Amino acid sequence: MGEANRRDIVLLVDDSPEALGFLTDALEEAGFSVLIATSGHAALSIVDRISPDVILLDAVMPGIDGFETCTRLKANPAVAQVPVIFMTGLTETEHVVKALECGGVDYLAKPINIDELRARIRVHLSNAKSAQSARVALDAAGRHLLAVRGNGTVHWTTPQASHLIDAATGASDGISAVATATAAWLIQRRPDSGQDSSFAFTSRSGQTLQLSFLGTIGTDEYLFRLTAANRHSDDELLRHRFGLTQRESEVLVWIARGKANRDIGEILGLSSRTVNKHLEQIYAKLGVENRASAAVRAAQVLHES
Numbered sequence: 001m002g003e004a005n006r007r008d009i010v011l012l013v014d015d016s017p018e019a020l021g022f023l024t025d026a027l028e029e030a031g032f033s034v035l036i037a038t039s040g041h042a043a044l045s046i047v048d049r050i051s052p053d054v055i056l057l058d059a060v061m062p063g064i065d066g067f068e069t070c071t072r073l074k075a076n077p078a079v080a081q082v083p084v085i086f087m088t089g090l091t092e093t094e095h096v097v098k099a100l101e102c103g104g105v106d107y108l109a110k111p112i113n114i115d116e117l118r119a120r121i122r123v124h125l126s127n128a129k130s131a132q133s134a135r136v137a138l139d140a141a142g143r144h145l146l147a148v149r150g151n152g153t154v155h156w157t158t159p160q161a162s163h164l165i166d167a168a169t170g171a172s173d174g175i176s177a178v179a180t181a182t183a184a185w186l187i188q189r190r191p192d193s194g195q196d197s198s199f200a201f202t203s204r205s206g207q208t209l210q211l212s213f214l215g216t217i218g219t220d221e222y223l224f225r226l227t228a229a230n231r232h233s234d235d236e237l238l239r240h241r242f243g244l245t246q247r248e249s250e251v252l253v254w255i256a257r258g259k260a261n262r263d264i265g266e267i268l269g270l271s272s273r274t275v276n277k278h279l280e281q282i283y284a285k286l287g288v289e290n291r292a293s294a295a296v297r298a299a300q301v302l303h304e305s
Contacts, residue, residue: 039061
Protein backbone atom coordinates (compact mmCIF):
# COMPACT_ATOMS: atom_id res chain seq x y z
CA MET A 1 0.00 0.00 0.00
CA GLY A 2 1.05 3.65 -0.34
CA GLU A 3 1.73 6.20 2.35
CA ALA A 4 -0.12 5.92 5.63
CA ASN A 5 -2.55 8.73 4.84
CA ARG A 6 -3.28 7.99 1.19
CA ARG A 7 -3.68 5.07 -1.14
CA ASP A 8 -1.76 4.96 -4.41
CA ILE A 9 -3.95 5.96 -7.33
CA VAL A 10 -4.15 3.76 -10.42
CA LEU A 11 -5.66 5.20 -13.60
CA LEU A 12 -7.15 2.26 -15.52
CA VAL A 13 -7.73 2.95 -19.24
CA ASP A 14 -9.64 0.29 -21.20
CA ASP A 15 -12.67 0.32 -23.48
CA SER A 16 -13.87 -3.10 -22.27
CA PRO A 17 -16.47 -2.97 -19.45
CA GLU A 18 -15.64 -6.57 -18.49
CA ALA A 19 -11.92 -5.81 -18.16
CA LEU A 20 -12.62 -2.62 -16.22
CA GLY A 21 -14.83 -4.43 -13.71
CA PHE A 22 -12.44 -7.33 -13.24
CA LEU A 23 -9.32 -5.18 -12.86
CA THR A 24 -10.99 -2.55 -10.66
CA ASP A 25 -12.13 -5.19 -8.14
CA ALA A 26 -8.67 -6.79 -8.07
CA LEU A 27 -6.80 -3.50 -7.66
CA GLU A 28 -9.11 -2.14 -4.96
CA GLU A 29 -8.78 -5.41 -3.09
CA ALA A 30 -4.99 -4.92 -3.26
CA GLY A 31 -5.33 -1.52 -1.58
CA PHE A 32 -5.24 0.87 -4.55
CA SER A 33 -7.63 3.69 -5.39
CA VAL A 34 -8.81 3.23 -8.98
CA LEU A 35 -9.81 5.86 -11.54
CA ILE A 36 -11.50 4.61 -14.73
CA ALA A 37 -11.29 5.92 -18.28
CA THR A 38 -12.94 4.17 -21.22
CA SER A 39 -10.96 6.01 -23.92
CA GLY A 40 -7.70 7.82 -24.50
CA HIS A 41 -9.49 11.18 -24.58
CA ALA A 42 -11.12 10.45 -21.21
CA ALA A 43 -7.74 9.55 -19.72
CA LEU A 44 -6.21 12.81 -20.94
CA SER A 45 -9.11 14.73 -19.43
CA ILE A 46 -8.71 13.00 -16.06
CA VAL A 47 -4.97 13.74 -15.74
CA ASP A 48 -5.69 17.43 -16.27
CA ARG A 49 -7.44 17.33 -12.88
CA ILE A 50 -5.81 14.46 -10.97
CA SER A 51 -2.29 13.03 -11.14
CA PRO A 52 -2.33 9.24 -10.69
CA ASP A 53 0.63 7.28 -9.34
CA VAL A 54 0.57 4.69 -12.13
CA ILE A 55 -1.37 4.28 -15.38
CA LEU A 56 -2.58 0.94 -16.80
CA LEU A 57 -3.26 1.48 -20.48
CA ASP A 58 -4.95 -0.76 -23.04
CA ALA A 59 -3.03 -0.65 -26.31
CA VAL A 60 -5.99 -1.21 -28.66
CA MET A 61 -8.91 1.22 -28.26
CA PRO A 62 -11.20 3.09 -30.67
CA GLY A 63 -10.39 6.72 -31.34
CA ILE A 64 -6.84 7.42 -30.23
CA ASP A 65 -5.16 4.13 -29.37
CA GLY A 66 -3.02 3.41 -26.33
CA PHE A 67 0.23 4.29 -28.10
CA GLU A 68 -0.97 7.77 -29.08
CA THR A 69 -2.54 8.25 -25.65
CA CYS A 70 0.79 7.43 -23.99
CA THR A 71 2.64 9.86 -26.25
CA ARG A 72 0.24 12.65 -25.26
CA LEU A 73 0.46 11.74 -21.58
CA LYS A 74 4.25 11.95 -21.69
CA ALA A 75 3.99 15.41 -23.28
CA ASN A 76 2.08 16.66 -20.21
CA PRO A 77 4.65 17.80 -17.58
CA ALA A 78 2.18 17.09 -14.76
CA VAL A 79 2.17 13.34 -15.46
CA ALA A 80 5.28 12.86 -17.61
CA GLN A 81 7.01 10.95 -14.79
CA VAL A 82 4.06 8.68 -14.02
CA PRO A 83 4.84 5.07 -15.04
CA VAL A 84 2.62 3.69 -17.82
CA ILE A 85 2.11 -0.08 -18.00
CA PHE A 86 0.56 -1.33 -21.24
CA MET A 87 -2.01 -4.12 -21.28
CA THR A 88 -2.12 -5.72 -24.69
CA GLY A 89 -2.95 -8.81 -26.64
CA LEU A 90 -0.41 -7.62 -29.21
CA THR A 91 2.67 -9.57 -28.22
CA GLU A 92 4.63 -9.23 -31.46
CA THR A 93 8.00 -7.60 -30.95
CA GLU A 94 7.10 -4.53 -33.01
CA HIS A 95 4.15 -3.75 -30.72
CA VAL A 96 6.18 -4.26 -27.57
CA VAL A 97 8.89 -1.98 -28.93
CA LYS A 98 6.27 0.63 -29.89
CA ALA A 99 4.83 0.54 -26.37
CA LEU A 100 8.25 1.21 -24.86
CA GLU A 101 9.24 3.83 -27.44
CA CYS A 102 6.17 5.96 -26.77
CA GLY A 103 6.98 6.09 -23.05
CA GLY A 104 5.67 2.89 -21.49
CA VAL A 105 7.81 1.29 -18.79
CA ASP A 106 6.36 -2.21 -19.07
CA TYR A 107 3.68 -4.33 -20.71
CA LEU A 108 1.46 -7.21 -19.72
CA ALA A 109 -0.06 -9.67 -22.16
CA LYS A 110 -3.81 -10.29 -21.99
CA PRO A 111 -5.45 -12.14 -20.33
CA ILE A 112 -3.99 -10.34 -17.33
CA ASN A 113 -2.56 -12.36 -14.46
CA ILE A 114 -3.59 -10.39 -11.37
CA ASP A 115 -0.67 -11.47 -9.17
CA GLU A 116 1.81 -10.46 -11.87
CA LEU A 117 -0.01 -7.15 -12.39
CA ARG A 118 0.13 -6.28 -8.69
CA ALA A 119 3.82 -7.18 -8.50
CA ARG A 120 4.73 -5.06 -11.52
CA ILE A 121 2.71 -2.10 -10.30
CA ARG A 122 4.54 -2.15 -6.96
CA VAL A 123 7.96 -2.36 -8.63
CA HIS A 124 7.26 0.59 -10.92
CA LEU A 125 5.69 2.63 -8.12
CA SER A 126 8.83 2.08 -6.04
CA ASN A 127 11.10 3.07 -8.94
CA ALA A 128 9.03 6.17 -9.70
CA LYS A 129 9.08 7.29 -6.06
CA SER A 130 12.86 6.79 -5.86
CA ALA A 131 13.33 8.91 -8.99
CA GLN A 132 10.98 11.57 -7.61
CA SER A 133 12.91 11.65 -4.34
CA ALA A 134 16.11 12.27 -6.26
CA ARG A 135 14.50 15.15 -8.17
CA VAL A 136 13.12 16.66 -4.96
CA ALA A 137 16.60 16.51 -3.44
CA LEU A 138 18.00 18.35 -6.44
CA ASP A 139 15.22 20.93 -6.23
CA ALA A 140 15.89 21.51 -2.55
CA ALA A 141 19.54 22.12 -3.31
CA GLY A 142 18.53 24.97 -5.60
CA ARG A 143 20.35 23.55 -8.59
CA HIS A 144 19.65 24.69 -12.14
CA LEU A 145 19.33 21.31 -13.86
CA LEU A 146 17.64 20.22 -17.07
CA ALA A 147 17.22 16.64 -18.31
CA VAL A 148 16.35 16.13 -21.97
CA ARG A 149 15.87 13.19 -24.28
CA GLY A 150 17.76 12.75 -27.51
CA ASN A 151 14.73 13.80 -29.56
CA GLY A 152 14.65 17.24 -27.96
CA THR A 153 11.84 16.75 -25.44
CA VAL A 154 12.18 17.76 -21.81
CA HIS A 155 12.34 14.78 -19.46
CA TRP A 156 12.36 16.89 -16.28
CA THR A 157 13.70 20.17 -14.99
CA THR A 158 14.22 21.67 -11.56
CA PRO A 159 12.06 24.72 -10.78
CA GLN A 160 15.19 26.88 -10.55
CA ALA A 161 16.19 25.95 -14.10
CA SER A 162 12.68 26.64 -15.39
CA HIS A 163 12.63 30.09 -13.84
CA LEU A 164 16.11 30.88 -15.12
CA ILE A 165 15.11 29.90 -18.67
CA ASP A 166 11.89 31.92 -18.45
CA ALA A 167 13.82 34.92 -17.18
CA ALA A 168 16.46 34.66 -19.91
CA THR A 169 14.12 33.99 -22.84
CA GLY A 170 11.03 35.91 -21.79
CA ALA A 171 8.98 33.35 -23.75
CA SER A 172 6.42 30.72 -22.78
CA ASP A 173 8.14 28.20 -25.06
CA GLY A 174 11.63 28.98 -23.76
CA ILE A 175 12.18 25.55 -22.21
CA SER A 176 11.21 23.82 -25.46
CA ALA A 177 13.58 26.05 -27.42
CA VAL A 178 16.46 25.27 -25.05
CA ALA A 179 15.69 21.54 -25.19
CA THR A 180 15.65 21.60 -29.01
CA ALA A 181 19.02 23.38 -29.08
CA THR A 182 20.36 20.87 -26.59
CA ALA A 183 19.27 17.92 -28.74
CA ALA A 184 20.98 19.50 -31.76
CA TRP A 185 24.18 19.88 -29.71
CA LEU A 186 23.99 16.24 -28.64
CA ILE A 187 23.75 15.11 -32.26
CA GLN A 188 26.66 17.29 -33.39
CA ARG A 189 28.96 16.87 -30.43
CA ARG A 190 28.31 13.39 -29.05
CA PRO A 191 29.28 14.17 -25.43
CA ASP A 192 30.97 10.81 -24.97
CA SER A 193 33.52 11.69 -27.64
CA GLY A 194 35.64 13.84 -25.36
CA GLN A 195 34.74 17.11 -27.11
CA ASP A 196 33.74 20.33 -25.35
CA SER A 197 31.07 19.48 -22.78
CA SER A 198 29.27 22.83 -22.78
CA PHE A 199 27.59 25.21 -25.19
CA ALA A 200 25.83 28.57 -25.17
CA PHE A 201 22.18 29.22 -25.99
CA THR A 202 21.21 32.79 -26.93
CA SER A 203 17.54 33.73 -26.80
CA ARG A 204 15.79 36.07 -29.19
CA SER A 205 15.99 38.75 -26.52
CA GLY A 206 19.78 38.50 -26.52
CA GLN A 207 20.17 36.80 -23.13
CA THR A 208 22.67 33.93 -23.07
CA LEU A 209 22.54 30.70 -21.10
CA GLN A 210 25.49 28.36 -20.66
CA LEU A 211 24.60 24.65 -20.62
CA SER A 212 27.16 22.22 -19.23
CA PHE A 213 26.74 18.51 -19.89
CA LEU A 214 26.88 16.52 -16.63
CA GLY A 215 26.26 12.99 -17.88
CA THR A 216 23.80 10.44 -19.18
CA ILE A 217 21.06 8.99 -16.99
CA GLY A 218 19.62 5.77 -18.37
CA THR A 219 19.57 5.11 -22.08
CA ASP A 220 18.06 8.36 -23.33
CA GLU A 221 18.25 11.02 -20.62
CA TYR A 222 20.93 13.70 -20.74
CA LEU A 223 21.56 15.97 -17.76
CA PHE A 224 22.72 19.59 -18.09
CA ARG A 225 23.48 22.37 -15.61
CA LEU A 226 22.42 25.89 -16.59
CA THR A 227 23.97 29.23 -15.75
CA ALA A 228 23.37 32.71 -17.11
CA ALA A 229 26.46 33.11 -19.28
CA ASN A 230 26.95 36.79 -18.57
CA ARG A 231 25.70 36.65 -15.01
CA HIS A 232 29.07 36.19 -13.35
CA SER A 233 30.72 39.12 -15.11
CA ASP A 234 27.73 41.35 -14.36
CA ASP A 235 27.73 40.17 -10.76
CA GLU A 236 31.40 40.90 -10.41
CA LEU A 237 31.10 44.34 -11.98
CA LEU A 238 28.29 45.41 -9.65
CA ARG A 239 29.93 43.78 -6.67
CA HIS A 240 33.14 45.76 -7.07
CA ARG A 241 31.47 49.03 -8.10
CA PHE A 242 29.10 49.19 -5.13
CA GLY A 243 30.84 47.04 -2.52
CA LEU A 244 28.13 44.39 -2.54
CA THR A 245 28.22 40.81 -1.37
CA GLN A 246 27.95 38.15 -4.05
CA ARG A 247 24.31 37.45 -3.24
CA GLU A 248 23.45 41.14 -3.20
CA SER A 249 25.03 41.58 -6.62
CA GLU A 250 23.05 38.62 -7.98
CA VAL A 251 19.82 40.17 -6.70
CA LEU A 252 20.74 43.53 -8.20
CA VAL A 253 21.46 41.99 -11.62
CA TRP A 254 17.92 40.66 -11.77
CA ILE A 255 16.49 43.93 -10.45
CA ALA A 256 18.22 45.67 -13.36
CA ARG A 257 16.56 43.17 -15.70
CA GLY A 258 13.13 44.12 -14.41
CA LYS A 259 12.35 41.02 -12.37
CA ALA A 260 9.97 41.15 -9.41
CA ASN A 261 11.03 39.96 -5.95
CA ARG A 262 9.09 36.72 -6.30
CA ASP A 263 10.77 35.93 -9.63
CA ILE A 264 14.20 36.71 -8.21
CA GLY A 265 13.56 34.45 -5.24
CA GLU A 266 12.56 31.59 -7.52
CA ILE A 267 15.56 32.08 -9.81
CA LEU A 268 18.08 32.26 -6.97
CA GLY A 269 16.35 29.84 -4.60
CA LEU A 270 15.61 32.50 -1.97
CA SER A 271 12.52 33.37 0.04
CA SER A 272 10.81 36.69 -0.63
CA ARG A 273 11.77 37.80 2.87
CA THR A 274 15.46 37.12 2.15
CA VAL A 275 15.25 39.03 -1.13
CA ASN A 276 13.78 42.00 0.75
CA LYS A 277 16.61 41.91 3.28
CA HIS A 278 19.19 41.93 0.49
CA LEU A 279 17.36 44.86 -1.11
CA GLU A 280 17.61 46.87 2.10
CA GLN A 281 21.39 46.45 2.06
CA ILE A 282 21.56 47.22 -1.66
CA TYR A 283 19.60 50.48 -1.25
CA ALA A 284 21.90 51.54 1.57
CA LYS A 285 25.08 50.77 -0.37
CA LEU A 286 23.84 52.45 -3.57
CA GLY A 287 22.45 55.45 -1.68
CA VAL A 288 18.96 55.06 -3.15
CA GLU A 289 15.51 54.69 -1.65
CA ASN A 290 13.68 52.28 -3.96
CA ARG A 291 14.09 49.46 -6.48
CA ALA A 292 13.50 51.71 -9.48
CA SER A 293 16.45 53.91 -8.55
CA ALA A 294 18.58 50.84 -7.82
CA ALA A 295 17.70 49.38 -11.22
CA VAL A 296 18.69 52.61 -12.96
CA ARG A 297 22.04 52.78 -11.14
CA ALA A 298 22.81 49.15 -11.95
CA ALA A 299 21.76 49.51 -15.59
CA GLN A 300 24.00 52.52 -16.01
CA VAL A 301 27.02 50.58 -14.72
CA LEU A 302 26.26 47.55 -16.87
CA HIS A 303 25.74 49.65 -20.01
CA GLU A 304 29.05 51.39 -19.45
CA SER A 305 30.93 48.07 -19.42
